[in-house]
Amino acid sequence: NAGVTQTPKxxxxxTGQSMTLQCAQDMNHNSMYWYxxxxxxxxxxxxxSASEGTTDKGEVPNGYNVSRLNKRExxxxxxSAAPSQTSVYFCASRKxxxxxxxxxxxxxxxGTRLTVV
Amino acid sequence: QKEVEQNSGPLSVPEGAIASxxxxxxxxxxxxxxxxxxxxxxxxELIMFIYSNGDKEDGRFTAQLNKASQYVSxxxxxxxxxxxxxxxxxxxxxxxxxxxGKGTTLSVSS
Numbered sequence: 081n082a083g084v085t086q087t088p089k090x091x092x093x094x095t096g097q098s099m100t101l102q103c104a105q106d107m108n109h110n111s112m113y114w115y116x117x118x119x120x121x122x123x124x125x126x127x128x129s130a131s132e133g134t135t136d137k138g139e140v141p142n143g144y145n146v147s148r149l150n151k152r153e154x155x156x157x158x159x160s161a162a163p164s165q166t167s168v169y170f171c172a173s174r175k176x177x178x179x180x181x182x183x184x185x186x187x188x189x190x191g192t193r194l195t196v197v
Numbered sequence: 198q199k200e201v202e203q204n205s206g207p208l209s210v211p212e213g214a215i216a217s218x219x220x221x222x223x224x225x226x227x228x229x230x231x232x233x234x235x236x237x238x239x240x241x242e243l244i245m246f247i248y249s250n251g252d253k254e255d256g257r258f259t260a261q262l263n264k265a266s267q268y269v270s271x272x273x274x275x276x277x278x279x280x281x282x283x284x285x286x287x288x289x290x291x292x293x294x295x296x297x298g299k300g301t302t303l304s305v306s307s
Contacts, residue, residue, distance in 0.1 A: 111293050120205060122285060122299035123241070130293040138294060170240060176293045182248050183229045183289050188240040 082106055086171050086189035093161045093196045101156040101192050103171030111176045112154035113138075113186065114146060116167040123170065129154055130176065161196045168193050200224060201288050203298035212307045216273040220286030220298055223267070229289035230262055230269045234282045235300070241285055245271070276305045 084105045093099055105112065110131045115123040115138075125138030129148040143165060145157045154173075158165060169192045176183040200223045210216045218232075229248055233241035247253045247260040247269065259272040269288075273280055283300040290296055 113295060115297070120299065122203075123287075123297040125294060125296060128294055136294070139296070172295075174295070176289075183293070183295075185231050185243040185246055186287070186295055188242075191240055 084171055084173055084187050084189040086169075086192050088192060089190060091192060091194050093158075093194065095162060095196060097161050098157065098159050099161065100158075101169055101171070101194075102153070103155065103173075103189060104153045105173040105187070106152065107173060107175075107187065108151070109173040109175045109184075109187075110151070111174055111183075112148065113172040113174075114144075114154070114156045115170045115172065116140065116165075117170060117191075118167050126156065126169075161194075163196045166194060166196045200290070201286055201296050201298040203284075203286050203301050205299055206302040207304050208301055209304045209306065210276050212276060212278060212305055214276050214305075216276045216280065216303055216305070218271040218273075218284050218286075218301050218303070219268060220270065220288075221268045222286075222288045222296075224288065224290045225264075225267065227264075227288045227290055230260070231287040231289075231295075232258075232260060232269075232271045233285040233287060233297075234280075235285060236282050244284075273303075276303075278305050278307045281305045 114126040127146040171189040172186040174186040286298040
């Protein structure tokens with residue numbers, strides 16, 4: 081049982097290059113998330129997918145796109161990378177819809193450390 | 198203003214003391230609340246979750262929730278140097294967005 085798997089773990093891009101961060105979970109969770117973490121800023125939500133076939137913007141969506149490929153996979157794409165997108169990116173998943181507005185905790189991948197030069 | 202607020206710290210306590218971490222949130226419709234611990238360079242890991250008003254205890258950790266005042270707190274009793282980390286409060290907003298605070302850095306000195 082691998083949990084949440086992110087690839088790659090490290091990446092260096094030049095300004096203007098594009099790339100896709102991959103995320104897959106094997107816990108049969110319905111919701112998946114992408115966060116970025118910068119020093120002193122906590123985790124900021126970029127995009128999330130409540131269920132297969134749906135995606136929604138989070139707190140900092142500009143410069144990113146996402147695809148919920150199927151129930152297991154949720155990818156994050158940077159079309160034209162900028163130095164401001166240098167960050168650590170985390171993918172997470174969890175099960176929502178337990179009733180009474182409750183949900184399980186989020187499980188996190190190992191993170192992707194992205195540097196844009 | 199971020200929708201989930203935490204004091205960034207650092208919060209420094211001596212070994213064996215009680216560490217108190219606080220979090221406030223803005224969405225009155227929130228129903229699920231989580232505390233995560235994150236060591237430097239690692240992924241966040243869950244410490245506790247709480248759904249209902251009042252206290253919830255798990256070992257040395259106690260989570261407290263007051264929905265009327267829109268705050269949730271975490272108490273760590275008998276703090277250990279290994280508790281030194283960043284503690285993140287997360288709130289499930291109406292719907293499925295899970296929003297985190299900026300985190301509080303805790304330092305426990307031996």
